[in-house]
Amino acid sequence: MNPFDLTGKVALVTGASRGLGKGFAIALAKAGADVVVTSRTRESLDETIAEVESLGRKAWPVVLDVREQSSIETCVAEAWEVSGGVDILVNNAGCNVRKPALEVTWEDWNLILETNLRGVFFVAQACARRMVERGYGRVINIGSVTCVNGYAGLAPYGASRGGTKQLTMSLADDWGPHGITVNCLAPGWFKTAQNKVMYEDEGWVDYLTDRIPLKRPGAPGDLDGALVFLASDASAYMTGQTLLIDGGISVGAVRAVPTK
Numbered sequence: 351m352n353p354f355d356l357t358g359k360v361a362l363v364t365g366a367s368r369g370l371g372k373g374f375a376i377a378l379a380k381a382g383a384d385v386v387v388t389s390r391t392r393e394s395l396d397e398t399i400a401e402v403e404s405l406g407r408k409a410w411p412v413v414l415d416v417r418e419q420s421s422i423e424t425c426v427a428e429a430w431e432v433s434g435g436v437d438i439l440v441n442n443a444g445c446n447v448r449k450p451a452l453e454v455t456w457e458d459w460n461l462i463l464e465t466n467l468r469g470v471f472f473v474a475q476a477c478a479r480r481m482v483e484r485g486y487g488r489v490i491n492i493g494s495v496t497c498v499n500g501y502a503g504l505a506p507y508g509a510s511r512g513g514t515k516q517l518t519m520s521l522a523d524d525w526g527p528h529g530i531t532v533n534c535l536a537p538g539w540f541k542t543a544q545n546k547v548m549y550e551d552e553g554w555v556d557y558l559t560d561r562i563p564l565k566r567p568g569a570p571g572d573l574d575g576a577l578v579f580l581a582s583d584a585s586a587y588m589t590g591q592t593l594l595i596d597g598g599i600s601v602g603a604v605r606a607v608p609t610k
């Protein structure tokens with residue numbers, strides 16, 4: 351018995367065209383799952399599909415814009431239709447706008463909150479409405495270290511991820527009796543398209559690295575173990591939790607205190 355085995359399971363990964371979401375789809379396929387992968391454009395899913403299929407698993411592309419209510423309904427219905435039913439939802443689609451709080455616009459706020467919080471809720475709801483009929487589901491919301499820490503320049507993003515953590519707890523309480531677990535996987539700092547600009551600033555990367563107890567930013571594969579754990583029977587008695595995979599940066603953000 352391998353409690354991490356996902357053979358026979360179907361996962362739906364939102365925002366699977368690149369970055370962390372692409373990695374999540376591949377990690378789930380490596381563990382044995384077939385995967386419904388989504389993006390706002392069908393073509394951008396080609397690479398993810400090829401990688402999943404090269405592992406001998408099925409990949410179904412479905413178009414989804416999490417800011418559009420009708421798109422969520424259509425996508426989830428299609429996901430169920432093509433795959434026969436989704437066991438695992440990875441609520442990964444997200445965006446960011448980095449700005450000093452004094453410069454944040456109404457539009458910035460709406461973009462981030464509609465994508466990262468409203469989208470997370472309504473995708474989870476559309477899936478859970480179908481999961482309750484089967485009495486089984488694993489919902490994994492992708493959070494961030496901003497679930498638990500505050501950072502200048504990330505006010506709306508932090509609010510969206512603080513909300514993701516809280517939503518995870520509320521949904522876990524709501525849907526636990528239906529056999530659905532809801533947990534949040536909160537990554538630290540990973541280099542992706544979303545934060546490419548930050549990694550072009552070497553001084554900032556040195557500063558960041560210095561503050562990470564494990565002395566490096568996140569690398570591809572660092573989230574795979576935690577993701578598969580949350581998706582599998584290994585986490586059967588765990589719900590409502592936020593699991594930080596961040597090299598330890600969330601434990602404290604200052605240099606070692608002077609000891610003399």
Ligand SMILES: NC(=O)c1ccc[n+]([C@@H]2O[C@H](COP(=O)([O-])OP(=O)(O)OC[C@H]3O[C@@H](n4cnc5c(N)ncnc54)[C@H](OP(=O)(O)O)[C@@H]3O)[C@@H](O)[C@H]2O)c1
Nearest residue numbers: 365367369370389390415416443444494539540542543544
């Ligand atoms: N990178 C990090 O260090 C980090 C740390 C903590 C948390 N996260 C979170 O992890 C998730 C993935 O981040 P990433 O760094 O991999 O970002 P990324 O490379 O920019 O990828 C974002 C993904 O989200 C999708 N997406 C964006 N807006 C969408 C919308 N309105 N509807 C549907 N899909 C949408 C994109 O798909 P299309 O553009 O193809 O539609 C893309 O696949 C995000 O939720 C992010 O907040 C990232």
